[in-house]
Amino acid sequence: MNKLLEIQNLTVGYDAKPEVLKGVSLSVYERDFLGIIGPNGGGKTTLLKTILGLIKPSVGTITFFDEGRSVPDINIGYLPQINQIDKKFPISVSQVILSGLTPSGRLFKRYTLADREQVKRVAGQLGIEPLLDKPIGELSGGQLQRVLLGRAIIDNPKLIILDEPSSYVDKLFETNFYKLLGELNKEIAIILVSHDVGTVLSMVKNIACVNEGLHYHSGADISNEWLLAAYDSCPVEILGHGSLPHRVVLDHTVDANSKKA
Structure with missing residues (x-):
């Protein structure tokens, strides 16, 4: 299977914390479904922003590939955390989805x-075509997530990145949303970031x-020992519950000065 991106020896930081990420290496392949987990402040969001080109690493490289050849970049769709969206902004569902298109060869977005x-095709695929004329302020959390997913996939990306997609939505919607991601993954590689370890492990191919x-970890069948080693000072256990397992965090000490990356 062809590689989409390769991260080598990546170190990324800010003025206040020069090494949020240190020595990170990772490869993502076509039709991969990679789950990224980790404690708050561990660097998950910083890694996403670096892949998207929003942050420049101090050390290391990110190389993109198209059919086995190194290229300057690839088309990546992005679904942000829903709490970053201003629902009071006067924009319709169709306009949000349209904004995901990059008009080829056109100076202005006409x-x-x-x-x-x-x-309309993408909205039909996601079950939101009746909502196209509605302002986003009238949508439920689950409906807004589908709209944002439509924006992420309308430009036919090779990879979509989802940052905490199950936040602020109910469990029934979450289950249906992940089924939808499973269908999309037949054609598109996915990187899914979530604090919900159990849900991630029930969906992804690698972690x-x-x-x-x-x-x-290649594959999602991981042990508590691997989780303990990976989380270091923030140990977790996994319990199964229905079709989607849930995370249980064990008692541990949290640094009051730590911040979410």
């Missing part, structure tokens, strides 16, 4: 009839724990 037909460094 969308064509074909673009708008593509919005990585980010806690300054990166622990990679």
Whole structure:
């Protein structure tokens, strides 16, 4: 299977904390479904922003590939945390999904009839076509997540990155949402970041724990021993419950000065 991106010896930080990530290496392949877990402040979001080109690493490289050849970049769709979205902004569902398109060869974003037909196709695929004319302020959390996913996939990306997609939605929607991701994964590679270890393990093909460094595990059948080693000072256990298992965090000491990356 062809490689999509390769991270080598990555170190990333900020003025206040120069090594949020240190010595991180990782490869992602076509139609991979990679789950990224880790404690708050471990660097998960920093890793995503670096892959997306929003942060420059102080050390290391990220190389992208297209059909086995090194390229400057690849088309990546991004679904942010839902609490980063201003639902009061006066924009409709169709406009949000359209904004995910990059009009090829056009200086200004003048969308064509074909673009708008593509919005309808994606909305139909996600079950939100009846919502296209609604303002986003009228949507439930689950509906808004589907709209944001539509924005992420409309430009036919090779990879989509989802940052805590199950936040602020109910469990029934979450189950259906992950089924939808499973269908998309037949054609698109996915990186899913979540604090919910149990849910991640029920969905993904491979797993990585980010806690300054990166622990990679091929396959999602992992042991408590691996989790303990990966989380270091933040041990966890997994309990099964219905179709989606849930995370149980054991008693541990948390540094009051730590911040979410």
